[in-house]
C-alpha cells in the first residue's frame with residue numbers, strides 16, 4: 001500500500017500566509033485609492049483617454065472651422081496599431097450620425113448615457129461653446145487574453161514579487177520569534193502535559209539544538225538561577241555541557257548528524273540543592289518519517305540513589321574482603337604457630353610427625369625410597385654454658401639455616417628436640433642420603449661459627465645419623481629411631497660425622 005502523504009503547514013507558514021494576504025489587500029486598497037501601483041490597464045486607460053481627447057480636439061477644431069467633411073478622415077487617421085483605436089462614430093446632439101469608421105457598429109456596446117469603459121470611450125464635442133454632439137470611440141479589448149499577458153503586467157509582477165519575498169521574510173522571522181515567544185506553537189499543550197508526567201527529565205531540541213520543550217522533571221534537576229529554557233541553545237546551558245564527559249561533539253549534535261541514538265552517557269551535574277546528581281543521558285534523533293531529522297529527544301535518568309547504593313555496596317564489599325584477608329592472615333599465623341617451631345621457623349615435632357606419616361605412606365604406595373637423617377649439635381651444653389643461652393639460640397637458628405640451604409623443596413626439616421633435628425628425604429636412596437648428610441655436616445662445620453659474627457667464635461659442628469625406610473617397619477617412629485641410633489654412633493665415634 002502506498003504511504004499516505006499528509007501535507008500540513010507549520011504554524012509559522014500559516015501566520016506568514018495570513019500576513020502576506022493582509023499586506024496584499026492593503027496594497028490593492030491603496031492602489032484603488034491612490035493608484036500608486038503600476039498597471040497595464042491603468043496605462044492603457046490613460047493612453048486611450050489621451051487619444052480620445054486629442055481626436056475630440058481635432059474634430060472640434062475642424063467643425064469650428066466649418067470643415068465637417070474632414071471628420072471621417074481625421075477619425076481614420078487616428079486608427080493606428082499604437083493607439084489601439086479600432087473604430088469611431090460622430091453623432092450630433094440630436095442623435096444624427098455624421099460619420100462612422102472602423103468596427104464602431106460592432107464594437108460599440110454601451111447603452112445611451114452609460115459611462116465610458118476601457119474599450120468604449122465617449123467624448124462630448126463642444127462647438128462654439130455649445131454642446132454639439134458626441135464622439136464614440138471603440139478600442140481593441142484591453143483585458144488580458146493570455147497568461148503571458150498577465151505575467152507581463154507590472155502590477156501582477158509587483159504582486160508576485162511582494163507575495164514571494166514577503167512570505168519568505170515573514171516565515172523566517174516568525175520561525176525565529178516563535179521559539180522565543182510561543183513555545184506552544186511548536187509543541188502542543190497535550191504533548192507538554194504528557195512529558196510532564198514522566199519521572200525522567202526530557203528535552204526536545206530542534207535541528208539547531210535549541211530547546212523546544214523542557215519537561216517538569218528536567219527543570220527540577222536544575223540548580224536555582226537557570227533562567228528560561230525555551231529557545232535557548234542546549235550548548236549554551238553550562239550546567240549540562242560541563243557535566244558531560246569531555247568530547248569534541250555534543251551528544252545531541254552527534255545523534256542528529258549520525259541519525260543514530262547516543263545512549264547511556266554518564267553525566268555528573270549540580271542538583272537543585274547544591275549536591276551532585278548522577279544522571280544517565282540518552283539522545284535519540286527525531287525523524288519525520290521520510291528520513292529527515294527534525295530534532296532530538298534527550299532524556300535524563302537520575303541514578304544518584306543507585307550510584308550511592310552501589311558505592312555503599314562496594315565499600316561494604318571492600319571491608320568484607322579486608323576482614324576476610326585479615327582472617328586468612330590470622331589463620332595462616334595460627335597454622336604457622338601450630339606447625340612451626342617459633343625459634344627456627346622449621347616444622348615442630350608434631351607437624352613433622354604428621355607429615356612423616358604421609359611421606360611413609362607415599363613411599364610405601366609408590367615403592368620409592370625414603371630416608372631419615374637425625375642430627376644434633378655437638379657439645380651444645382658447653383656452648384650455652386660458655387656463651388650464654390641467647391647465643392645458644394642463635395647457634396640453633398644458624399644451624400637450621402645451614403641445614404635448610406642444603407635441602408630440596410619437598411624435603412622435610414623439623415625440630416625434634418632441643419638441639420636435635422630430623423630430616424625426611426623422599427625418593428632418596430641410602431647412598432644419596434649419606435651424601436646429603438655429609439654435605440650438611442660440612443656446611444654447618446664451615447659456616448655456622450662464622451655466621452655468628454662473634455669475636456670469640458664458638459666452634460659449631462653437628463653429628464648425623466642416616467636410616468632408610470623399609471617396608472615392614474613400624475611407622476615413621478621406627479625409621480626415626482633407626483636414624484637416632486646411627487646418630488648415637490656418630491656421637492660415640494667422636495662427633496662431627498655421619499653414620
Ligand SMILES: Nc1nc2c(ncn2[C@@H]2O[C@H](COP(=O)(O)OP(=O)(O)OP(=O)(O)O)[C@@H](O)[C@H]2O)c(=O)[nH]1
Nearest residue numbers: 376377378379380381382384389392393418419491
Ligand atoms: N640455648 C638453648 N639451649 C637449649 C635449647 N634446648 C635445649 N638446650 C640445651 O641444650 C643442651 C643439650 O645438652 P646435652 O643434651 O647434654 O648435649 P650436648 O651438650 O649437645 O652434648 P652432645 O649432644 O653429647 O654433643 C641442654 O643444656 C639444654 O638446656 C634451646 O632451645 N636453646
